[in-house]
Amino acid sequence: MIRIQNIKLSLDEDESLLKGLAAKKANISMRDIKYFKIIKKSIDARDKGNIHFSYIVDIDTILPETPKIIAQKYSRPQKRIAIIGTGPAGLFAGLSLARAGFQPILIERGSSVENRQKAVSQFISERLLNTSCNIQFGEGGAGTFSDGKLNTGVNSPLNKIVLEEFVAHGAPEEILFQNKPHIGSDNLPNVVKNIRKEILSLGGEVYFDTTLIGIKTDGGIKTDGGIKTDGGKITSILCENEKIFDIEVENVVLAIGHSSRDTFQMLFDNGIMMEQKDMAIGFRIEHKQKFINKSQYGNFAENIKLGAADYKLSSQASDRGVFTFCMCPGGTVVPATSEPGAVVVNGMSNFKRDGENANSAVVVQVKKSDYGEGILAGIDFQRKLESDAYIAGGSDYSAPVQLVGDFLRNKESKAFGEVKPSYSLGAKFYPLHALLPKEMTLAIQLGLQDMDRRLKGFAMNDAVLTGIETRTSSPVRVLRGENLNSVSLSNLYPCGEVGYAGGIMSSAMDGLKVAQIIKEKYAI
Ligand SMILES: Cc1cc2nc3c(=O)[nH]c(=O)nc-3n(C[C@H](O)[C@H](O)[C@H](O)COP(=O)(O)OP(=O)(O)OC[C@H]3O[C@@H](n4cnc5c(N)ncnc54)[C@H](O)[C@@H]3O)c2cc1C
CATH class of the missing domain: 3.50.50.60 (FAD/NAD(P)-binding domain)
Known part of the structure; x- marks a missing residue:
């Protein structure tokens, strides 16, 4: 089996060309190839002027043998x-x-x-x-x-x-x-x-x-x-x-x-x-998917072969790490509480990822020492924030929201700009900067500004934050x-x-x- 790395196809080229290109790289005649398999396909968008697909493929001149599996025998449990x-x-x-x-x-x-x-x-x-x-x-x-x-x-x-x-x-x-x-x-x-x-x-x-x-x-x-x-x-x-x-x-x-x-x-x-365990909390951030496509794919943003673009960002601008998590291109923000009187958000998207907005969690590290005493104290910590978010949203499962620009300036939001929140149970303006413990708000503020340096416009005024994301992992x-x-x-x-x-x-x-x-x- 020969593994061929880094075969490039432009966005206009068809995948049917791959076999020929692999054969050429391996110096084998196309006719002799009996086995061909795509192992990995990725988008190479490092050079915005030359965005292309990059492939790893396996080829061979013989068919691989099917491995013989000897079935393991087990005794039966009594219960x-x-x-x-x-x-x-x-x-x-x-x-x-x-x-x-x-x-x-x-x-x-x-x-x-x-x-x-x-x-x-x-x-x-x-x-x-x-x-x-x-x-x-x-x-x-x-x-x-x-x-x-x-x-x-x-x-x-x-x-x-x-x-x-x-x-x-x-x-x-x-x-x-x-x-x-x-x-x-x-x-x-x-x-x-x-x-x-x-x-x-x-x-x-x-x-x-x-x-x-x-x-x-x-x-x-x-x-x-x-x-x-x-x-x-x-x-x-x-x-x-x-x-x-x-x-x-x-x-x-x-x-x-x-x-x-x-x-x-x-x-x-x-x-x-x-035992107690560290986790992360924060908000969902929403942008127009078109904006994310443009910032990741430049002039190729409209090319349907590329689909909806994603991102993954992190920042160490303060003592607490801030990172994006569970990014949902073309998705919506969903109500993810399992308890009454609580608002929890998360994200989803359909396979086509063809919704208006892109959303992602933007969260700050929470340490065990933030919880207080008791093995289950992390749960109380989550619960309190979820209940605060419920009240902040008007106590009817609407979610509290704020524009990113206002969050960065500790200012209340008055009206949405280009980005409208997708949370299906309704959104109510609330000063989210006051919802989290102060040092966590500050870390997210610094983190957003830092991320904006890498993805220009990430911390734009009109982007929307929806609270609160607490179920990132188990406390x-x-x-x-x-x-x-x-x-x-x-x-x-x-x-x-x-x-x-x-x-x-x-x-x-x-x-x-x-x-x-x-x-x-x-x-x-
Ligand atoms: C909205 C949303 C979007 C997500 N998106 C992604 C994603 O895109 N990619 C990704 O990798 N991860 C994603 N995650 C996280 C991922 O879903 C979890 O990491 C994963 O499901 C955990 O698997 P699990 O089987 O350990 O637990 P779970 O999936 O949480 O399953 C636990 C199950 O146990 C059941 N249960 C709990 N207690 C009891 C009990 N006492 N008796 C009987 N049943 C019980 C629950 O009802 C539940 O069905 C997402 C999570 C959410 C909420």
């Missing part, structure tokens, strides 16, 4: 393997365990993806929040109503496996080679549904609208100041839907994400060891040891955004890792 949560971590753990014949049982507090869409629409149309089923909770997890960006900083062979599974379950094939792949909010529900269908077809079970509310152990729980035994195990889980019932379990994957605050409290009350981590099990209970596996992942890809990969560890316990 169920339960997975709590059907976000990417839970779904991928479930898929892997189901394929190995374990018939896992998945417990999800929210509804199936089909019914979840109705709950989210109802919140937007009637301001009626369903606290179990919303943008954070429900089948597919937090990222189901998202841009479905699949970038990750985690370098692992599991990355490719996750992308291939997404495609096998209905995601667009180009995610396999795009440098910055995304699925889009319009494709995600279908992908999620197809993964569920496969789990069910293999004998797994999924309980929707069912919440884990308690655990029973063999009494050997290991806590900070409590009983010192290593052999503690969960024996059953307590679940609630219309009724409360027990399920006897042999292993539990805890893939509950970062927003299930009552569950964190329940685990804490049961002595499960956790608490459920501690696990080398074998990925909880340090308190040997058959409880904290997984994904409970402190071990940040985003769809890394959560899915963590799900696969945890599933592998569980499978190995039964390998024969």
Whole structure:
């Protein structure tokens, strides 16, 4: 196999030319090429006068052999393997365990993806929040109503496996080679549904609208100041839907994400060891997508082959780092609270990314020392800001907004300019500079000005800030040891955004890792 790097195609050239160019580079006749695959496609926009596509491809004169897979055999667990949560971590753990014949049982507090869409629409149309089923909770997890960006900083062979599974379950094939792949909010529900269908077809079970509310152990729980035994195990889980019932379990994957605050409290009350964790908070910033296209692609901004441009910015202009996060080209700002009397924002876009505005989180680092005492103090810190944002927005789930120019000058905004906020529940002007602790506001102000030096116009007067973005990651981590099990209970596996992942890809990969560890316990 020969890997050819850096094949360039201009924006006018067709991808069908690639094979010939690769053959030429490798000094092989086109006719002899039996295998050709695009490995990576990226936009090279470093020189605004010569924006082009850059490819990495694999070619060969023979067809690759299909690797022989010797199926591992497993003994059967005597009781169920339960997975709590059907976000990417839970779904991928479930898929892997189901394929190995374990018939896992998945417990999800929210509804199936089909019914979840109705709950989210109802919140937007009637301001009626369903606290179990919303943008954070429900089948597919937090990222189901998202841009479905699949970038990750985690370098692992599991990355490719996750992308291939997404495609096998209905995601667009180009995610396999795009440098910055995304699925889009319009494709995600279908992908999620197809993964569920496969789990069910293999004998797994999924309980929707069912919440884990308690655990029973063999009494050997290991806590900070409590009983010192290593052999503690969960024996059953307590679940609630219309009724409360027990399920006897042999292993539990805890893939509950970062927003299930009552569950964190329940685990804490049961002595499960956790620690505080740093995170970030801030706002969504919105610009016209046309402006972002122009600043990234210059004269090529209108070229449809390039699609909607993105950006990623960071600043160390103050002691606290400020960075953009979860940028959604052509997307909208969405109401992402899971609790009543709170405003939380996040972003999503459809696959085409063809909306008017570009949005991104612009957030400042929050340190554990900002929370105060107590393992769950970070949650109280988030809650207070979310409740302040609710009141600032008029106490009806409208979001507080401010123009960037006014935010930088500590001035109240009076009227929108070119950029209109996309938040679907309405926006109310509020001096956002007064919403966050002072030093965090200052850090974001300095950060925005610094970012403006790199992306000219980023801190333009008319750009809109919408508050408040608090659910960037978990403020608490459920501690696990080398074998990925909880340090308190040997058959409880904290997984994904409970402190071990940040985003769809890394959560899915963590799900696969945890599933592998569980499978190995039964390998024969
Ligand atoms: C609007 C939005 C947009 C996003 N966009 C992107 C993006 O473009 N790219 C990206 O990489 N990341 C994005 N993210 C982040 C990403 O979605 C998360 O990092 C990821 O979903 C975490 O996966 P997870 O499986 O660990 O947890 P989650 O996806 O949060 O899933 C946890 C699940 O557990 C369920 N649950 C919780 N407690 C219980 C309980 N007690 N009983 C039963 N079920 C329970 C919840 O209902 C939820 O469905 C976005 C997040 C949001 C909210």
